[in-house]
Structures are given as C-alpha cells and as structure tokens.
Amino acid sequence: MIPKPRPAVVHELPETGETVLCDLEGARLVVLNAVGAAVWSLLDGTRSIDAIVDVIVETLGAERDVVRRDVEAFVASLAAQGLVDLP
Amino acid sequence: MSGSRSFFVSDVEVVARGLPEAIAEGLSACFGSCRRAPLPARTRVVFEVERRGDGFRVMRDGEFVAGAPGESTLLPALERALYDAFPAWHPPPRAILHAAGVSLGERVLVFAGSSGAGKTAFARAFLELGAGYLGDETIFTDGERLWGFPRALQFDVLPEGAPPPPWLGEVDLRSYRFESDAGISVRPLLPPPEEAIRPGPHPASSARVILLERGERDTVEPASAIDALRVLTTEAFGRVETDLGPLLRAPLRVRWNDPRAAAERLLRHLP
Secondary structure, three states: OOOEEOOEEEEEOOOOOOEEEEEOOOOOEEEEOHHHHHHHHHOOOOOOHHHHHHHHHHHHOOOHHHHHHHHHHHHHHHHHOOOEEOO | OOEEEEEEEOOEEEEEEEEOHHHHHHHHHHHOOOOOOOOOOOEEEEEEEEEEOOEEEEEEOOEEEEEEOOHHHHHHHHHHHHHHHHHHHOOOOOEEEEEEEEEEOOEEEEEEOOOOOOHHHHHHHHHHOOOEEEEOOEEEEOOOEEEEOOOOEEOOOEEOOOOOOHHHOOOEOOOOEEEEOOEEEEOOEEOOOHHHEOOOOEEHHHEEEEEEEEOOOOEEEEOOHHHHHHHHHHHOEOOOOOOOHHHOOOOEEEEEOOHHHHHHHHHHHOO
C-alpha cells in the first residue's frame, strides 16, 4: 500500500524541539514525535508502508513487527485527519 | 477628472487608475505610507476603475473583480479587491499572517489575534512609545525573513456623526468615508509617522509573537509555541506554505483592557 501525503508544512518549534505537521489551511495540526517526523519525511507518494518500515527498522534497529504496527497506526491517524490519502 | 495612485504590497507594485479625485485621496490616506517596496519589485498589478452610468467597475489586469453602485461605495470595493488578491500574488513558500508588527531595535513584535483582539491598538501604542512600524494587519514571511505592509492604521468603523471614542485622540476622521447598508460610515485612519515606517525585511528569528486577547485587566504571561502556531495558521490570509518555527521563540499572551498600559507592561517583560 502506497500512502499519498496531502500538501502540508512541518513547523520546527525552536525551544521545545517539537515538530508540528500542519495542513496549508491551518485547520489540522499534529505534533509529531521523532519517529512520526521520520515517517512523514519518508511519505513521498512512491514509498509503500513496507518500504517505510524497512527504513525505520534499519535506522532504529527496532523490532520489525512493532515498527510495522506503529507505522500503520500513525499513517491511519494521518489519513483520519485528512493529511494522507490511502488507496 | 481621473487620478492614479501606486504603492507597494510586499514585492508587488499596485497601480490604480481612473480614480475619481476623492477616491484617489482616500487611497493615498490608506496606502500613502507604502511607497517603498520592502523587497525588490517582482511584478505589477493594475486596477482600472471604469465609470458605468452612476456606478463603477473595478478591473484587475483587464478582468472584472468588483463593482460599486456609486462613488461612496467605491473605496471599500477597491480595498476588498486588493485584499482578495493578496494570496494569489505571493508565490510559495510564503505565509501572509493576519498580524500587526512593530520593531524595537533588532526585535520585531508580531501581534496576532482575531479581528477586534487589539492588533491596531497595540501597533498604535507602540508607535507612541517610539517603535518602528511594519503594519497593523499584514505580515509576510518566507520562514527566513519577515516584512510588513505599513498602511495607515485602520480603526473600527464609526457611523458618520457619531462622537469618536476618546481614545482615538488625534486620528483623522475625515480620511475615509463610505456607504454601506448601515448608512454613511467613517473609517478612522492614522498615518504612521514617516520616520517610523520600517517594513523590513527583518530576520524571522528576530520575531516575538504576542497573542492578544481582550480581558478585564492587563496581564502578560508565556504562551505555548503550539498555541501561537495555531493562531497564526488559522488567522493567516490564504495558505501557510512555510515553516513558522523561526517566529515562535518564547511567545507571550497579553490580555488587555487599556492598550497603552498593557503595552508598557509588555515592554517591562521583554529582556
């Protein structure tokens, strides 16, 4: 499955180090943790969920099943907020 | 019997032609302080006003954008056409913030809040305290720099003949009369002093966002960067296509009853 990100901007808050994802209309605002920010940056409309999981597993050295569950849940929550289209 | 006026909105030169003399004067009163482009001019947009019977048609680059049934309704129609065009004129990545801005030395205070929250009142209070002026309603940013649109400060509309509220003081009430369903109204304008006009560009990192709210008394407290981001993005004109993070260092929330006293209280909170 290849998720398609909608246009959005990542705001990097200078003092807290938080990363906030915001749609261009300013209607939806999602605070991302480090893994969420990494997943968002990997969502380019060509990578599948599997490919994204591969990169995260390789980068973090975490267990694949756990990463897959987290990535799927995160992408589903972005889709529910209209920030990602799922085929 | 027709005049023309030109001024700059960001890096766009705006030219208005075919103006009845009173409307040309009204435009000068509103935008005469925007004669210098804060960035090198990138393009030019021409508004032509055409008389049709008793009324007027406003064309933008040859396309109909607004109509006015008479001269007394033409200036607000022109202004609306101008503001409607803002987002289209500004290529991404940019954001056009609904905010006032003043400069204090190297620092820029960006006053954000919904209409009526006090942006113009705070811009005026800080002008009286000797600050530089970016604008009372519109701040542009590309994430690295921010710059203003230093039009005359515009206060809330009054019915013609109504006694002005005492706090308006020396504001020129004759500058901008217009007609609407509510009858003849007056838009009080205060041109910024020439020496105070400093639209920038300023470094985005020099900004301090101040969230404004009306309150029973004057208070100043820290605000969260996320709250500030939420206000900036929901109030922005058009899309926000750039990272506003650089503007969001240590935002403050000001609740105010008296804008001048609250401005002085805010000054004491700034290092």
